[in-house]
Amino acid sequence: MSYVAFADRDHEQDHHDPDTFITKYVWSQDHKVIAIQYGITAILVGLIALGLSVLMRLQLGFPNEYSFINPENYYQFVTMHGMIMVIYLLTALFLGGFGNYLIPLMCGSRDMVFPYLNMLSYWTYLLSVIILIASFFVEGGSTGAGWTLYPPQAISPGTPGVDLGIILMLVSLAVFIVAFTMGGLNYITTVLQARCKGMTLMRMPLSVWGIFIATVLGLLAFPALLVSAIMMLFDKTLMTSFFMPAVSSMGVDPGYTGGSPILFQHLFWFFGHPEVYIVALPAFGIVSDLLSTHARKNIFGYRMMVWAIIVIGGLSFIVWAHHMYVSGMNPYFGFFFATTTLIIAVPTAIKVYNWVLTLWQGNIHLRVPMLFSIGFIFTFIHGGLTGLFLGNVTIDLPLSDTYFVVAHFHMVMGVSPVLVVFGAIYHWWPKITGKMYNETLGKWHFWMTFLGTYAIYLPMHYLGFAGVPRRYFAMGNTDFLPDSAQDLNAAITISAVFVAATQLLFFINMIWSLKSGPKSDPNPWDATTLEWQTPDHPPKHGNWGHELPEVHRWAYDYSVPGYEDDFIPQNVAADKAPVGEGH
């Protein structure tokens, strides 16, 4: 027998335990350590982006108060805030962080299939982050082209960071994509090849499904960003005219001829829209597992949930031009993209109904992860509904350049995934660290974040209807806006500063927990999925000790009638589960 199924290999055969500090925590090939490295890096860089958003809000809420914010800085803040949050925080955290931690543990594998490649993926990601951060410090500063980096503005004189800033941005993106590809190939292969015995595809927890399909999307969509980044680098450094039209900039003719800025938009959004779902699908999956576990009830419509994820993933590739209505297009195209955009709401709505129906008559435990999950349902419905407005060409045109859009995408793509990130961290923290955190502090963190973000983004919808333009450094003479618009803006800024400060509670709680938190139970939430059934707590290198688990049931056997416990772990055989009195 020369072939041994990968998942069946012996612990000793394949996994040499790391023994030095360096191999254990720095150049680690263990998926759990890599996940934590990804997570910490992403959160740290996310904190920078959070700081930038506060600076931005200070200018908007109290214009002319802060002399250190000039228009150039402001545009740099906006650009870097958006880029970091979408790519370097959310994408990296959901796939590099949670993907790395959860896929092998939930599928019952010892590690990723290619641990070395996995390690390389993290260090390449770190390199992309360092290049990104370096762009703050080069001459001219980081790019201020807006996170979509539209040409010709992005590489025309007058835009902040037009020299080195934009080059570093594009190089950093290219390096990030290389890192993601290395990680992504690993996630796909591990899900397909290294599941333990009995773990059929349809027994996988929805978290794994979400991460898996998001990875497929990422692998197919990130090349579009790579292509646009490379072509823009050509335009910038080699003076080609892929995107750059014949423009005269500040009285000078830079020598470009007839390129197409719209071409860039197509490439960018061909990546950009799937990117929304690269972030959203893992969040969908994770939230499904959290709701089911803390409501002690099987997920409603599991098979429908899986197929909704797959269908959303497929559809996400044919809606991209709804980001380009204001760029102008053939009305038939507009009609097509509006239609596909509205169709994608159907599987998404199915998911929302199923989450709510999972809660229906559940035995709901309002613990911290559950609070964040329910909060997510609110913000996601909210942001999703405004998406239906904006998906229509005629409604999008007047609203597209206003705060309505800012409110929409922050609700649906900012607040919602971040609530899931927090929920997931609170949920898996005991497994990752072996420690518990302070529940009360966690609940305060939730309520202040949840209500605070509503205080930020709800008023923005009204500002948008009133016609307050987004992207502006200062309003200037806008007679059509009532004075109260500025009052509202000031209130939003106060809420934003409040919410940003509230995040301290999270860090205090987690640092306290690490230092002196009480030891947690191996399975504190009585969850069924495999990661809670590891022989060691927290799981050691190789995850499963000597024997791999065998899976006998799906991930949602909660409150099964006739059994003693209200949960049956996936690795408990049919005849092994303790039968209750009523049986």
Add this chain to the structure above:
Amino acid sequence: MTVALVFLAIILATLLGWLFKQTLNAAPWEMEAVSDLAHHGPLGGTIDKSKLIALLAFMAVASSFFALILSAYALRMELGDWVPLTEPQLLWMNTAILIVASIVFQWTRNAAINDWQSRLKPGLIITGALTLGFVLGQFIAWQQLQNSGQLVSSNPSNGFFYLLTGAHAIHILGGLYVWARATLKFVAGSGDTEGIRRSIELCTIYWHFLLIVWLVLFGLLLST
């Protein structure tokens, strides 16, 4: 974007078809005997097959990359300032070299599978030399273009020519890295025949893939 969409539709249809078979009739909430199939992926659960799957996935990523450049090519071509580029004749020879390299690699692979050790060394070395020759030939074609005043910024068609050939060459160099590792292992007389055979098998697939990509690119460049 039609090229990218057609390509994507093929990839997604393949994936969906496979998922459909796996998932449609499953009723995961019902208990059933543990299926032994479960941990054998679509091609069986060995590490060999895992590497094959990773390679196939990477080829999908690379195809997506090239399909998107081709989409951009098609869109950009329609604008007024496009002047078709006359490709250097040398490309024909390079193409022939790459075809021969693929054939020799296939021959080497067959030898590796059947354990005909004596063929491995010449096979590996000839393949590598031919492939390096292709990359060098591409580079010379660049030089010829440059010397005739066809710079990267002269026209968008030139820009695309350098971009496409450069991107393709980088993918080839990546393949050559794996080839070099396997060859060095073999020449150094490492006993890891399994590992070398595996590398050769996977490299052969990758070589054929890059040949097909090149033929598509070359055909497009010639016809426009």
